[in-house]
Amino acid sequence: MPSNKYVSDSTIIQFVNCKILREHKLQRDDLWVREGKILDPEKLFFDEKRSADQRVDCKGLIIAPGFIDVQINGGYGIDFSQATNDVRGGVALVAKKILEHGVTSFLPTLVTSPPNIYHKVLPEVKVHSGGMEGAGVLGFHLEGPFISLEKKGAHPEQYLRSFLSDGISDLIETYGTLDNVAMVTLAPELANSHTVVRELTGRGITVSLGHSVANLSQAEEAVQCGASFITHLFNAMLPFHHRDPGIVGLLTSDQVPHGRTVFYGMIADGIHTNPAALRIAHRAHPSGLVLVTDAIGAMGLPPGRHTLGQQVIEIQGLHAYVAGTKTLCGSIATMDMCVRHFKQASGCSVEEALEAASLHPAQLLGISHAKGMLDYGGDADFVLLDDALNVRATYIAGQEVWRK
Amino acid sequence: MKLIILNDYDQVGEWAAKYIRNKILRFNPGPDRFFILGLPTGGTPLGCYKKLIEFYRNGEISFKYVKTFNMDEYVGIPRNHPESYHSFMWNNFFKHIDIKSENTHILDGNAANLVEECDSFEQKIQSAGGIDLFVGGIGPDGHIAFNEPGSSLLSRTRVKTLAQDTILANARFFDGDMSKVPTMALTVGVATVMDAREVMILITGAHKAFALYKAIEDGVNHMWTVSAFQQHPQTVFVCDEDATLELRVKTVKYFKGMMHVHNKLVEPLDPK
Numbered sequence: 269m270p271s272n273k274y275v276s277d278s279t280i281i282q283f284v285n286c287k288i289l290r291e292h293k294l295q296r297d298d299l300w301v302r303e304g305k306i307l308d309p310e311k312l313f314f315d316e317k318r319s320a321d322q323r324v325d326c327k328g329l330i331i332a333p334g335f336i337d338v339q340i341n342g343g344y345g346i347d348f349s350q351a352t353n354d355v356r357g358g359v360a361l362v363a364k365k366i367l368e369h370g371v372t373s374f375l376p377t378l379v380t381s382p383p384n385i386y387h388k389v390l391p392e393v394k395v396h397s398g399g400m401e402g403a404g405v406l407g408f409h410l411e412g413p414f415i416s417l418e419k420k421g422a423h424p425e426q427y428l429r430s431f432l433s434d435g436i437s438d439l440i441e442t443y444g445t446l447d448n449v450a451m452v453t454l455a456p457e458l459a460n461s462h463t464v465v466r467e468l469t470g471r472g473i474t475v476s477l478g479h480s481v482a483n484l485s486q487a488e489e490a491v492q493c494g495a496s497f498i499t500h501l502f503n504a505m506l507p508f509h510h511r512d513p514g515i516v517g518l519l520t521s522d523q524v525p526h527g528r529t530v531f532y533g534m535i536a537d538g539i540h541t542n543p544a545a546l547r548i549a550h551r552a553h554p555s556g557l558v559l560v561t562d563a564i565g566a567m568g569l570p571p572g573r574h575t576l577g578q579q580v581i582e583i584q585g586l587h588a589y590v591a592g593t594k595t596l597c598g599s600i601a602t603m604d605m606c607v608r609h610f611k612q613a614s615g616c617s618v619e620e621a622l623e624a625a626s627l628h629p630a631q632l633l634g635i636s637h638a639k640g641m642l643d644y645g646g647d648a649d650f651v652l653l654d655d656a657l658n659v660r661a662t663y664i665a666g667q668e669v670w671r672k
Numbered sequence: 673m674k675l676i677i678l679n680d681y682d683q684v685g686e687w688a689a690k691y692i693r694n695k696i697l698r699f700n701p702g703p704d705r706f707f708i709l710g711l712p713t714g715g716t717p718l719g720c721y722k723k724l725i726e727f728y729r730n731g732e733i734s735f736k737y738v739k740t741f742n743m744d745e746y747v748g749i750p751r752n753h754p755e756s757y758h759s760f761m762w763n764n765f766f767k768h769i770d771i772k773s774e775n776t777h778i779l780d781g782n783a784a785n786l787v788e789e790c791d792s793f794e795q796k797i798q799s800a801g802g803i804d805l806f807v808g809g810i811g812p813d814g815h816i817a818f819n820e821p822g823s824s825l826l827s828r829t830r831v832k833t834l835a836q837d838t839i840l841a842n843a844r845f846f847d848g849d850m851s852k853v854p855t856m857a858l859t860v861g862v863a864t865v866m867d868a869r870e871v872m873i874l875i876t877g878a879h880k881a882f883a884l885y886k887a888i889e890d891g892v893n894h895m896w897t898v899s900a901f902q903q904h905p906q907t908v909f910v911c912d913e914d915a916t917l918e919l920r921v922k923t924v925k926y927f928k929g930m931m932h933v934h935n936k937l938v939e940p941l942d943p944k
Contacts, residue, residue, distance in 0.1 A: 298767075310752060310762045315775035 304665030334372025363402025380412030407450025469494025677748025710806030
């Protein structure tokens with residue numbers, strides 16, 4: 269493929285010899301792009317009577333919408349929950365590197381932290397489009413601190429909080445601002461959570477249930493108030509029980525308001541979820557599955573020992589252990605690895621695997637008119653993959669931002 | 673008339689495509705010498721379009737200096753409706769070849785003034801120098817384009833109300849809902865097609881057999897408008913075995929006997 273040169277805005281680029289993911293199927297068709305958007309070639313032909321200015325031969329590769337990672341805590345030595353002197357630089361570094369994994373948009377995720385961390389970090393990064401510099405930031409994912417003590421996982425216990433007053437004041441006091449926040453994970457069994465869920469949803473912020481001991485009724489009530497996501501299904505919640513399925517039961521709940529979908533994040537690295545459990549979830553509710561990496565700062569670092577903040581971590585293959593132990597300290601899989609593993613473990617089609625990383629997160633965030641699909645008028649964020657789903661090139665707004 | 677009888681649908685598409693290819697190549701079009709082609713839509717010519725696309729991809733032919741005029745279009749459905757003839761031509765032909773948009777002409781069923789649109793279409797054909805080869809199909813009722821039974825054999829491009837039968841038959845493309853089917857269409861007239869220097873009609877399938885019989889073995893009759901081409905000096909009918917089922921054995925034997933001569937028309941041309 270020719271390297272990207274500077275082109276004028278209204279240059280029409282036609283990607284030929286490719287299989288594009290459209291309407292849930294891989295189709296042999298050309299992809300047309302102009303001014304960073306996907307173009308309707310039929311309209312171009314009949315209305316404007318123009319043809320392509322530039323043709324890119326994709327040599328039979330697959331073109332899928334760019335991947336969207338809604339839960340990523342850092343990578344390449346960067347930890348988003350640390351208030352360094354260069355928060356913006358840290359986010360930018362990860363944003364640039366994850367282009368190699370086919371990720372074109374993401375939610376930098378902060379785990380439970382003291383208020384001063386949120387107050388320092390949140391104002392540093394605004395929602396912005398991606399490009400040559402890196403994947404676009406759709407907003408922060410704040411995972412905590414309004415979570416359950418019993419299911420804190422690796423989150424620091426001393427910074428957990430509950431909703432003391434009307435809820436919103438607690439949010440503002442803790443986070444400092446809700447600007448540039450795209451998602452909040454909370455435990456719905458906490459008192460006053462309903463008001464909070466409604467308020468956040470009303471502001472266009474996705475509410476996710478996680479790190480919780482909620483039973484199914486509590487979870488259903490939260491969904492009825494507006495919650496629409498489950499943070500890393502199975503992990504940090506009560507296990508499925510046949511008389512009270514807990515949060516897991518949302519996958520097949522009949523209390524979900526009509527027309528709404530409950531989505532759920534899956535860390536499909538082959539380690540955090542047993543493939544059989546992955547298959548059960550997928551088969552129960554295939555259209556809600558959202559692949560997430562939940563990657564920690566060690567993701568992208570070479571095998572061996574690394575010091576990250578207060579921890580010493582040892583990387584062996586796809587496992588990241590607390591050094592000297594066999595305790596997992598987080599995921600280091602990349603998004604494209606998750607897509608491949610998900611396809612192999614679930615036996616799903618190529619289209620389904622790709623949609624779990626693109627269409628579904630876009631639908632979850634309510635941005636599927638612009639992202640997650642290769643429909644006319646949508647943003648031209650896409651990824652070129654071979655048949656084994658290895659990323660060969662990444663494009664944002666029609667511009668090649670990474671090539672293998 | 674030349675009657676070309678082939679075994680099946682695929683052979684008809686291939687023969688027709690080769691004929692068109694050879695016609696264009698012999699014409700040797702250039703920037704001041706366009707080849708003007710009249711085109712149909714529907715299931716019958718699909719195979720022919722696929723073959724023409726194949727010839728383009730092989731480098732055997734270019735449509736750079738070809739102008740096209742389509743026969744018809746529905747009135748009142750959006751141009752990008754999946755069942756519009758604009759969509760048909762884009763998806764099945766134009767998007768796969770190197771034709772320029774300004775060289776294609778399809779009647780606009782959403783024009784503010786439909787009569788003016790039809791008159792202007794006739795004008796455009798004239799300005800282009802007339803049609804070199806008009807390709808068409810035939811309906812089970814013997815119609816050419818939307819010139820349904822009773823259409824004047826001297827008709828020109830105009831607005832036509834569709835027959836109940838046609839609307840019924842088309843309902844399957846509009847979610848089975850008859851109220852969604854267009855009731856009017858713009859169509860070239862019988863005389864418009866007769867004006868072409870050469871006409872090629874494709875007919876496949878047993879359900880078209882009676883219409884073919886009426887068109888070539890019975891008299892010229894406005895109830896079977898394709899019969900008008902008995903009075904055209906250069907017509908080729910390309911059909912499959914099934915479409916000959918209502919013809920006289922004598923007619924079929926006569927034309928099959930000429931196949932070795934007619935097949936010369938589709939042999940690959942020597943490179944000039």
